[in-house]
Amino acid sequence: MDKERRDKNGLSEEEFLQGYQAKDYERPSVAADMVIFTVTDENEDNYRKLPEKELRVLLIQRGGHPYLGAYALPGGFVRPSETTEKAAARELLEETGVRDVYLEQLYTFSEPGRDPRTWVMSCSYMALIDSTKVILSAGDDADNAAWFRVVCRLKEEKTVKSKEEQIRIQRYELKLTHGEESLSAVIEKRWKRTERGSSTEYDIIENDGLAFDHARILFYALERLRGKLEYTDLALHLMPELFTLTQLQQVYEVILNKPLLKAAFRRKIANLVEETGSYTSSAGHRPSQLYRRRWEDIDG
Amino acid sequence: MDKERRDKNGLSEEEFLQGYQAKDYERPSVAADMVIFTVTDENEDNYRKLPEKELRVLLIQRGGHPYLGAYALPGGFVRPSETTEKAAARELLEETGVRDVYLEQLYTFSEPGRDPRTWVMSCSYMALIDSTKVILSAGDDADNAAWFRVVCRLKEEKTVKSKEEQIRIQRYELKLTHGEESLSAVIEKRWKRTERGSSTEYDIIENDGLAFDHARILFYALERLRGKLEYTDLALHLMPELFTLTQLQQVYEVILNKPLLKAAFRRKIANLVEETGSYTSSAGHRPSQLYRRRWEDIDG
DNA sequence: AGAATAGTGTCTTTTAGACACTATAGT
DNA sequence: ACTATAGTGTCTAAAAGACACTATTCT
Numbered sequence: 307m308d309k310e311r312r313d314k315n316g317l318s319e320e321e322f323l324q325g326y327q328a329k330d331y332e333r334p335s336v337a338a339d340m341v342i343f344t345v346t347d348e349n350e351d352n353y354r355k356l357p358e359k360e361l362r363v364l365l366i367q368r369g370g371h372p373y374l375g376a377y378a379l380p381g382g383f384v385r386p387s388e389t390t391e392k393a394a395a396r397e398l399l400e401e402t403g404v405r406d407v408y409l410e411q412l413y414t415f416s417e418p419g420r421d422p423r424t425w426v427m428s429c430s431y432m433a434l435i436d437s438t439k440v441i442l443s444a445g446d447d448a449d450n451a452a453w454f455r456v457v458c459r460l461k462e463e464k465t466v467k468s469k470e471e472q473i474r475i476q477r478y479e480l481k482l483t484h485g486e487e488s489l490s491a492v493i494e495k496r497w498k499r500t501e502r503g504s505s506t507e508y509d510i511i512e513n514d515g516l517a518f519d520h521a522r523i524l525f526y527a528l529e530r531l532r533g534k535l536e537y538t539d540l541a542l543h544l545m546p547e548l549f550t551l552t553q554l555q556q557v558y559e560v561i562l563n564k565p566l567l568k569a570a571f572r573r574k575i576a577n578l579v580e581e582t583g584s585y586t587s588s589a590g591h592r593p594s595q596l597y598r599r600r601w602e603d604i605d606g
Numbered sequence: 607m608d609k610e611r612r613d614k615n616g617l618s619e620e621e622f623l624q625g626y627q628a629k630d631y632e633r634p635s636v637a638a639d640m641v642i643f644t645v646t647d648e649n650e651d652n653y654r655k656l657p658e659k660e661l662r663v664l665l666i667q668r669g670g671h672p673y674l675g676a677y678a679l680p681g682g683f684v685r686p687s688e689t690t691e692k693a694a695a696r697e698l699l700e701e702t703g704v705r706d707v708y709l710e711q712l713y714t715f716s717e718p719g720r721d722p723r724t725w726v727m728s729c730s731y732m733a734l735i736d737s738t739k740v741i742l743s744a745g746d747d748a749d750n751a752a753w754f755r756v757v758c759r760l761k762e763e764k765t766v767k768s769k770e771e772q773i774r775i776q777r778y779e780l781k782l783t784h785g786e787e788s789l790s791a792v793i794e795k796r797w798k799r800t801e802r803g804s805s806t807e808y809d810i811i812e813n814d815g816l817a818f819d820h821a822r823i824l825f826y827a828l829e830r831l832r833g834k835l836e837y838t839d840l841a842l843h844l845m846p847e848l849f850t851l852t853q854l855q856q857v858y859e860v861i862l863n864k865p866l867l868k869a870a871f872r873r874k875i876a877n878l879v880e881e882t883g884s885y886t887s888s889a890g891h892r893p894s895q896l897y898r899r900r901w902e903d904i905d906g
Numbered sequence: 907a908g909a910a911t912a913g914t915g916t917c918t919t920t921t922a923g924a925c926a927c928t929a930t931a932g933t
Numbered sequence: 934a935c936t937a938t939a940g941t942g943t944c945t946a947a948a949a950g951a952c953a954c955t956a957t958t959c960t
Contacts (some may be wrong), residue, residue, distance in 0.1 A: 335631060335633050336634055345937075390714060406803045414729050543803070550939090573922085588932075589932080870951080893911095
């Protein structure tokens with residue numbers, strides 16, 4: 307490539323750029339929307355029992371149209387001087403007061419009409435923060451932010467086969483609760499396979515209380531979280547500085563929505579954590595060792 | 607949520623939307639850029655030997671500024687009436703004449719200044735097509751499209767540790783060749799882990815002949831392809847209707863860039879394919895059975 | 907005949923699953 | 934003493950890695 311090379315109008319690159327006028331193509335707004343997860347303890351009545359873990363997501367009640375009164379994922383428009391990552395990190399800081407957390411781009415949603423006002427794409431991100439950071443600064447902003455408990459379960463599943471294609475249809479019920487407030491949605495996941503290609507679609511079948519297509523974004527985040535849990539150290543970003551292995555296992559269990567065997571679990575995550583030597587105390591039963599995330603790699 | 611509810615200006619949602627004027631926030635253009643992979647045979651001199659496989663990607667030589675003469679990923683701007691997926695599929699059809707192929711959203715790149723003309727985000731997609739479809743319609747368009755051979759290898763690797771953080775730095779050399787034409791780039795992948803978070807960045811260190819930040823997009827696609835190969839049936843989208851298991855293994859090998867053991871490989875992909883009963887012939891050695899992709903699921 | 911690939915058998919190692927057993931602080 | 938959790942040992946089953954062996958067709 308040659309910077310001095312001239313185009314069909316006889317312009318060099320520099321000359322071209324100086325004369326360049328952005329054409330009047332229609333442009334979308336791009337928002338960075340955040341699915342911010344954390345896991346909190348739910349206190350138990352029995353002093354001896356361990357607190358149950360709950361997966362929670364941060365939602366903000368809308369104070370204006372459209373979807374006035376509904377709950378939306380925190381998010382904001384991306385500015386020309388920043389990346390979508392930076393817009394997401396900025397939004398995260400504003401809403402929760404935390405920085406330097408796990409942040410991962412999820413997907414860019416672009417369904418026309420997903421925002422009734424104008425053409426808006428959503429570049430969505432997932433953030434994981436540990437519960438000890440949460441309490442400090444949630445609702446720090448003036449707006450009505452709340453940590454909703456997330457429960458997602460498979461409601462029905464069927465497979466439609468024809469000679470040409472095979473479609474697996476799954477319907478998931480998403481339930482979000484926070485105190486009296488209760489939101490719900492049904493997402494249909496259609497996994498289509500033909501001889502040539504294969505594709506997956508997500509549709510919102512029912513939606514009660516969530517703004518825009520945020521039920522879909524949230525569901526997508528849950529799937530990503532669940533998927534990556536198995537082969538990465540993602541879960542450790544949800545843990546506080548010090549934690550017991552049982553707590554870590556509970557986090558896995560609440561996200562994967564199934565019980566795990568203790569021995570196998572401990573073998574599997576053994577090299578993601580390191581011992582601290584200190585122990586819990588006054589728990590009404592045998593103390594358990596505290597671990598921390600092992601972020602130094604094994605290799606030399 | 608109540609559609610009839612009125613906001614602080616006393617407007618219902620319908621009234622609000624009717625009066626809504628898109629504010630004069632600056633908006634980005636959004637392009638759907640495609641990394642289209644295929645695997646082709648490279649003919650061998652020896653009549654008995656099997657042809658070697660090569661991973662190839664479609665690039666288009668730019669006929670105007672900026673990056674005049676450089677090669678770019680096929681792509682185009684997203685229109686308000688379509689999703690980014692649809693824009694990608696449209697672009698794919700225009701450039702290669704194929705439809706109904708494997709298509710997957712990769713990542714949305716939004717580095718300010720990645721396009722010297724104006725604010726452009728790239729919502730990138732990866733497509734996999736089989737080589738038998740390629741020859742028919744490549745370069746169908748008037749533009750200068752070519753299938754470049756892709757070779758990507760790790761050049762150097764180091765880990766920088768301090769008390770606070772640990773950074774693993776890898777430099778990959780990307781080489782793209784097509785006839786006389788030869789493009790290259792060096793990508794630095796920085797995987798940073800601290801006690802709190804972890805993040806990965808990709809920087810273009812050197813770039814010879816590729817337009818915009820397309821070297822990074824291409825590298826990102828390669829990583830995704832390699833990663834998903836291990837636990838999905840992605841590779842089968844690169845195969846023609848009928849293929850031998852050795853051919854399939856070669857595709858895995860050329861993408862993963864390492865030899866695989868035959869017996870283990872066959873066990874692993876056994877339930878992704880099905881026998882046809884027909885065999886290759888006149889190959890100068892023992893015939894091998896042809897398989898096809900098994901797209902019917904196993905379950906009832 | 908023999909080159910080159912096709913395809914299988916089997917031994918070992920690793921990983922995952924299942925379950926039982928022992929250990930121990932706190933009331 | 935008893936409850937509820939902590940933590941380990943071990944058997945089994947499944948998966949992955951390694952390698953050798955047999956099979957076959959075309960020139």
